[in-house]
Amino acid sequence: MDSPVALIPQLAAHIIAAGGKRLRPLLTLAAARLCGHEGERHILLASCVEFIHTATLLHDDVVDESALRRGQASANALFGNKPSVLVGDFLFARAFQLMIEDGDVEAMRILSEASATIAEGEVLQLMIQNDLAATEAQYFAMIEGKTAALFAAASELGGVVGQRPPAECAALREYGGALGIAFQLIDDALDYAADEKALGKTVGDDFREGKITLPVMLAFVRGDAAEQAFWRRTIEAREQEEADLVQAQALMARHGSVAETVARAESYGDRARAALEIFPDSQARRALLGIVDFCIARAR
Amino acid sequence: MDSPVALIPQLAAHIIAAGGKRLRPLLTLAAARLCGHEGERHILLASCVEFIHTATLLHDDVVDESALRRGQASANALFGNKPSVLVGDFLFARAFQLMIEDGDVEAMRILSEASATIAEGEVLQLMIQNDLAATEAQYFAMIEGKTAALFAAASELGGVVGQRPPAECAALREYGGALGIAFQLIDDALDYAADEKALGKTVGDDFREGKITLPVMLAFVRGDAAEQAFWRRTIEAREQEEADLVQAQALMARHGSVAETVARAESYGDRARAALEIFPDSQARRALLGIVDFCIARAR
Numbered sequence: 001m002d003s004p005v006a007l008i009p010q011l012a013a014h015i016i017a018a019g020g021k022r023l024r025p026l027l028t029l030a031a032a033r034l035c036g037h038e039g040e041r042h043i044l045l046a047s048c049v050e051f052i053h054t055a056t057l058l059h060d061d062v063v064d065e066s067a068l069r070r071g072q073a074s075a076n077a078l079f080g081n082k083p084s085v086l087v088g089d090f091l092f093a094r095a096f097q098l099m100i101e102d103g104d105v106e107a108m109r110i111l112s113e114a115s116a117t118i119a120e121g122e123v124l125q126l127m128i129q130n131d132l133a134a135t136e137a138q139y140f141a142m143i144e145g146k147t148a149a150l151f152a153a154a155s156e157l158g159g160v161v162g163q164r165p166p167a168e169c170a171a172l173r174e175y176g177g178a179l180g181i182a183f184q185l186i187d188d189a190l191d192y193a194a195d196e197k198a199l200g201k202t203v204g205d206d207f208r209e210g211k212i213t214l215p216v217m218l219a220f221v222r223g224d225a226a227e228q229a230f231w232r233r234t235i236e237a238r239e240q241e242e243a244d245l246v247q248a249q250a251l252m253a254r255h256g257s258v259a260e261t262v263a264r265a266e267s268y269g270d271r272a273r274a275a276l277e278i279f280p281d282s283q284a285r286r287a288l289l290g291i292v293d294f295c296i297a298r299a300r
Numbered sequence: 301m302d303s304p305v306a307l308i309p310q311l312a313a314h315i316i317a318a319g320g321k322r323l324r325p326l327l328t329l330a331a332a333r334l335c336g337h338e339g340e341r342h343i344l345l346a347s348c349v350e351f352i353h354t355a356t357l358l359h360d361d362v363v364d365e366s367a368l369r370r371g372q373a374s375a376n377a378l379f380g381n382k383p384s385v386l387v388g389d390f391l392f393a394r395a396f397q398l399m400i401e402d403g404d405v406e407a408m409r410i411l412s413e414a415s416a417t418i419a420e421g422e423v424l425q426l427m428i429q430n431d432l433a434a435t436e437a438q439y440f441a442m443i444e445g446k447t448a449a450l451f452a453a454a455s456e457l458g459g460v461v462g463q464r465p466p467a468e469c470a471a472l473r474e475y476g477g478a479l480g481i482a483f484q485l486i487d488d489a490l491d492y493a494a495d496e497k498a499l500g501k502t503v504g505d506d507f508r509e510g511k512i513t514l515p516v517m518l519a520f521v522r523g524d525a526a527e528q529a530f531w532r533r534t535i536e537a538r539e540q541e542e543a544d545l546v547q548a549q550a551l552m553a554r555h556g557s558v559a560e561t562v563a564r565a566e567s568y569g570d571r572a573r574a575a576l577e578i579f580p581d582s583q584a585r586r587a588l589l590g591i592v593d594f595c596i597a598r599a600r
Contacts (some may be wrong), residue, residue, distance in 0.1 A: 003420055092415075093415035095411045096396055108396075109397075112393055112397045112400050115392075122386045126307065190542050216511065
């Protein structure tokens with residue numbers, strides 16, 4: 001992330017200091033070990049994954065006008081939107097420089113495809129924002145793009161770097177994709193359930209932005225006429241008052257929509273675990289299984 | 301630029317319909333022919349160049365809050381900032397998918413390095429914006445990054461696809477880099493000189509944004525105390541009144557700062573022409589020389 005242009009390392013230092021779970025590069029590192037990779041190429045590829053993720057976070061925060069990221073002031077709040085857009089572009093370009101340095105065309109193919117799919121998922125999110133007529137299929141297409149694509153790519157890279165046969169690479173991709181959906185479902189559930197400290201992001205952000213997430217969709221379709229009017233006013237018209245978030249949480253509790261979102265996440269977690277069954281037991285496999293538990297446990 | 305996510309082809313269609321000179325891909329096409337390339341790979345690489353350029357335009361317009369691009373409503377003005385950021389990301393990712401499909405690692409290296417350098421140049425521009433203490437060296441570093449890097453890469457790609465020796469690739473890179481600086485100098489001169497119709501962008505944009513460009517820098521250092529106070533108020537403090545643009549143009553005319561900017565561009569144009577001297581005369585070489593004339597002639 002170094003550059004002679006001082007603002008780039010300054011903003012980068014802020015991002016690094018803000019922490020984060022580093023889940024995606026961890027997937028690459030653990031999957032590479034699972035696949036018997038003994039070298040250090042997986043470190044470079046894991047860095048590419050995290051660079052791409054960081055670039056998308058910088059741009060997301062601009063798009064969402066978020067004030068907080070990982071419990072700290074977001075880069076756009078601190079440095080402004082302009083450096084966030086441009087440093088995001090820089091990190092994205094650096095990710096491609098790194099993977100070209102590595103030289104594996106299959107890894108490049110996986111990461112460039114994931115990058116395009118992430119952008120498509122983000123645009124889809126924008127298109128169905130504030131639209132309660134959005135379907136569950138659209139919601140899942142969106143989170144597959146914006147979240148699961150990079151989880152899938154990060155995991156598959158472990159198989160590529162370990163030079164494993166296609167079936168094992170596909171299993172890792174399946175694991176990462178299912179994990180990514182579980183992760184996003186939990187994230188969407190937490191926005192209505194958790195307290196700010198535990199989550200490391202502003203609670204109710206999704207609600208205030210009128211984001212269409214599964215908890216909202218389930219509460220809307222199960223609600224009576226008065227409840228649907230509440231959702232239309234708050235999510236579609238975005239006319240919100242102080243007490244509306246609490247009311248939204250109460251309606252979700254009544255219809256069990258947060259609980260069902262978590263249950264669906266658990267089902268995707270099971271799918272992720274099942275995908276690893278073709279691999280024999282190892283420390284790396286236990287680590288990958290542990291990541292599934294960790295992602296789901298955030299909601300408990 | 302196709303995608304199942306409808307907003308992406310919609311925004312892409314707007315960009316294509318808005319026209320543009322397509323100068324950068326033209327460099328790749330003509331340089332490839334100059335280098336004896338007979339196939340069609342140069343078309344794919346030229347597309348990568350234009351995709352990267354389009355992505356940076358989309359992000360630039362967000363960063364600059366521009367209302368016009370190529371004489372039409374800019375994408376951010378028409379669709380909003382959010383789709384412009386995200387579709388820019390999509391196009392950038394698609395460019396990398398295309399070049400990976402081509403499979404030439406040297407081409408990938410050139411384009412990924414150019415992409416990182418463009419972002420650095422854009423961040424540098426942000427850092428010295430509104431700062432009359434910026435040096436000419438910083439200005440040239442900025443335009444080398446934000447403009448010349450892609451002109452250089454686009455031209456060098458012709459040598460790569462034509463499998464020419466390093467000296468010829470370097471000559472094409474030198475040509476493109478010098479041309480890019482000439483192009484940007486003319487662009488910066490035109491912002492204070494041309495009428496909106498001819499330029500295809502809002503005249504005085506740079507002035508209103510307090511952008512540090514060579515015409516401003518030259519007028520500032522050559523100005524007396526009262527003139528310097530004018531520049532500090534309008535460019536640094538950005539306190540501008542209706543008549544200030546006309547006054548800025550008058551001060552520039554007094555000190556010949558637009559004319560000198562054009563003269564410097566002509567000198568870079570000469571450098572670009574000289575770089576092509578190692579190639580024998582051909583239709584492609586005449587085309588590349590013609591592009592230099594065209595870029596400079598915009599200011600006449």
